[in-house]
Amino acid sequence: MRRFIDLHTHSTASDGELAPAELIRCADEANLAAVALTDHDTLGGLAEASAAAGDYPDLKFVGGLEISAKFPRGHLHILAYGIDETAEPLLRITERFRAARNERNPRIIAKLQALGVDITMDDVVAAARREDDEPDPIISRVHMARALREAGHVRTNQEAFDRYLGSTGAAFVDKEVIEPDEAIAAIRECDALAVLAHPVQLKCDNHAQLERVVRELVRLGIQGIEAYHSDHTPELTRAYIDLAKKHDLGITGGSDFHGAPKPDVRLGHPRVPVSAVGEAFAERLFG
Ligand code: AMP
Ligand code: MN
Ligand code: MN
Ligand code: MN
Numbered sequence: 001m002r003r004f005i006d007l008h009t010h011s012t013a014s015d016g017e018l019a020p021a022e023l024i025r026c027a028d029e030a031n032l033a034a035v036a037l038t039d040h041d042t043l044g045g046l047a048e049a050s051a052a053a054g055d056y057p058d059l060k061f062v063g064g065l066e067i068s069a070k071f072p073r074g075h076l077h078i079l080a081y082g083i084d085e086t087a088e089p090l091l092r093i094t095e096r097f098r099a100a101r102n103e104r105n106p107r108i109i110a111k112l113q114a115l116g117v118d119i120t121m122d123d124v125v126a127a128a129r130r131e132d133d134e135p136d137p138i139i140s141r142v143h144m145a146r147a148l149r150e151a152g153h154v155r156t157n158q159e160a161f162d163r164y165l166g167s168t169g170a171a172f173v174d175k176e177v178i179e180p181d182e183a184i185a186a187i188r189e190c191d192a193l194a195v196l197a198h199p200v201q202l203k204c205d206n207h208a209q210l211e212r213v214v215r216e217l218v219r220l221g222i223q224g225i226e227a228y229h230s231d232h233t234p235e236l237t238r239a240y241i242d243l244a245k246k247h248d249l250g251i252t253g254g255s256d257f258h259g260a261p262k263p264d265v266r267l268g269h270p271r272v273p274v275s276a277v278g279e280a281f282a283e284r285l286f287g
Pocket of ligand 4: 010
């Protein structure tokens, strides 16, 4: 019996390194009981991943999505679970994000060029499409970092973000985000599960503040907390499990695997026991 799951991963449809089918193959090879694909802002990898999962009878596949929502401090990311590529309310949101990126990306390129960094949108698109025939991947700053590295303007991804692309970088342009209530409502409209991703990244000052945020998200319809995540210490994970139980929320977890863009994060790590999810939530996640 397989005992561990990974409910947070990215593919080439957004800023991950592996094509969706390849990611599924690796999840099976890692002996996972279940894997969810949760690309940023796109459902574009779900059809391929779900079809590939048909070849692995011991691996359950969960269609997902990660949405960046508006929040006054750190990052508020909301995960959707139990969807496929036809989820209309979420497609409306992802299309809006794609349009916003199409407007934002050239502005970042223009800033880079004004700084004397000779890089074009074509270079970035090439960096995003390299590994696979993904027809229409999300173009993110990760691809810009790769293009900058390959053209020799920086030596590492980190340098690309520090000097140019990060929030204090010289070519930074902010990203369009959605109000949390709208994101959660769209997820619930699809009859999917809405889960607060990696609470540590909210950057709350203390536990009381985090609990206020969680209460508000519960009011908006959030159903679970991602207690296990590669950014969480075991102590944080325990605290988030307690918080979830206190507010009658489901518990999930995942690695946030990206491949090379996050080289320290391994698929299936940290270990998330399938038993941690709880029966009712597991029933809704895995059917
Ligand atoms: P974007 O969606 O285009 O704003 O790009 C966001 C992605 O860039 C995130 O999902 C991370 O993978 C990556 N990223 C953001 N900030 C940094 C940073 N400071 N260092 C490395 N990667 C980063
Ligand atoms: Mn990412
Ligand atoms: Mn995230
Ligand atoms: Mn993620």
